[in-house]
Amino acid sequence: xxxxxxxxxxxxxxxxxxxxxxxxxxxxxxxxxxxxxxxxxxxxxxxxxxxxxxxxxxxxxxxxxxxxxxxxxxxxxxxxxxxxxxxxxxxxxxxxxxxxxxxxxxxxxxx
Numbered sequence: 001x002x003x004x005x006x007x008x009x010x011x012x013x014x015x016x017x018x019x020x021x022x023x024x025x026x027x028x029x030x031x032x033x034x035x036x037x038x039x040x041x042x043x044x045x046x047x048x049x050x051x052x053x054x055x056x057x058x059x060x061x062x063x064x065x066x067x068x069x070x071x072x073x074x075x076x077x078x079x080x081x082x083x084x085x086x087x088x089x090x091x092x093x094x095x096x097x098x099x100x101x102x103x104x105x106x107x108x109x110x111x
Contacts, residue, residue, distance in 0.1 A: 020053035062109035079107045
């Protein structure tokens, strides 16, 4: 998944790019040609990709927010003002409006 694009005061667009379908297809091809020893690992990987691909855009944004907060060392309440401040420190190009919406996504989709 790619991160966010087009976020500024005039453009509050969150672009989610999913590449899980391409990864799943590659795993299916590899699985079709796999030796018996390779099959269990590839089957597990395919199952993980499929479960990830089923995530909604809100869930993906929530994961992204958590990863950005973790990157700046924030471990507090995700619904707090401190979390909003940490998110804006992690991603200074985010407008306040977009940051608040992303925070709401993270709160609405707990881990």
